[in-house]
Amino acid sequence: MGQGAEPRRARANDGELGAAVARAQDGDEAAFAVAYRIVQPALLGYLRGLVGEDAEDVASDAWLEIARDLGRFQGDGAGFRGWTATIARHRALDHLRRRRSRPRPAALEAEVLDLPGPHSTHEQALESLSTAQALALVRALPRDQAEAVLLRVVVGLDGPTTARVLGKRPGAVRTAAYRGLRRLARQLDVPGTEGEGVTDEASRTLGESK
Numbered sequence: 001m002g003q004g005a006e007p008r009r010a011r012a013n014d015g016e017l018g019a020a021v022a023r024a025q026d027g028d029e030a031a032f033a034v035a036y037r038i039v040q041p042a043l044l045g046y047l048r049g050l051v052g053e054d055a056e057d058v059a060s061d062a063w064l065e066i067a068r069d070l071g072r073f074q075g076d077g078a079g080f081r082g083w084t085a086t087i088a089r090h091r092a093l094d095h096l097r098r099r100r101s102r103p104r105p106a107a108l109e110a111e112v113l114d115l116p117g118p119h120s121t122h123e124q125a126l127e128s129l130s131t132a133q134a135l136a137l138v139r140a141l142p143r144d145q146a147e148a149v150l151l152r153v154v155v156g157l158d159g160p161t162t163a164r165v166l167g168k169r170p171g172a173v174r175t176a177a178y179r180g181l182r183r184l185a186r187q188l189d190v191p192g193t194e195g196e197g198v199t200d201e202a203s204r205t206l207g208e209s210k
Helices: 008-012 014-025 029-072 077-098 122-127 131-139 143-155 159-166 170-187 200-208
Strands: none
Touching: 014 029, 014 077, 029 077, 029 131, 029 143, 077 143, 077 159, 131 143, 131 170, 143 159, 143 170, 159 170
16 A cells, blocks of 8 residues: 555554553553554454454453563553564464464465555445455465455554564555455455545545554
8 A cells, every 4th residue: 555545543542552661661551552542443453354353362462461561561552553463473374273273375475556546436346345345355365465454454554563573564465454454355346446536535444444
């Protein structure tokens, strides 16, 4: 997704999050609770997209590791989102391996343009999604698309941070997120989705369904 499609809602309280994390690193338990309340809803939405109904258990494991290693974290609020998403992803993949169910291999690696565009019919599709519907549809996407959509739109990470979490190039992440959102619109039989850009509003709509 392009620069205009950054998840604004997630970034709005990054200052508060960064301050809470800094206080928590100094031993302030109440501040850690603040950081948890800010990060947990989006993190849980991401994990639901990966492991379904086991998301709560995986999130608990992730937060135990986050609390244990908090002193090692260096960065701001946005960086903390990426760090916690990386930990949660590792715990989710461990969980999937224990279930002997491996994620589908990534299918897209091509780099494309920055994906700008006017209003599109993708937003019409996404506006109709409930939380359960959204996650069910996202989970049905190829894994690279599903994770890119979840991290960018639900967790609220920017492109470079999402690329670091996934170990991919930023261009590949933009491509996967764009194609994932376009595919969601097609699955809902919204006419005219072919070839149109994914807008900030479309991304924001899916974020609201987490």
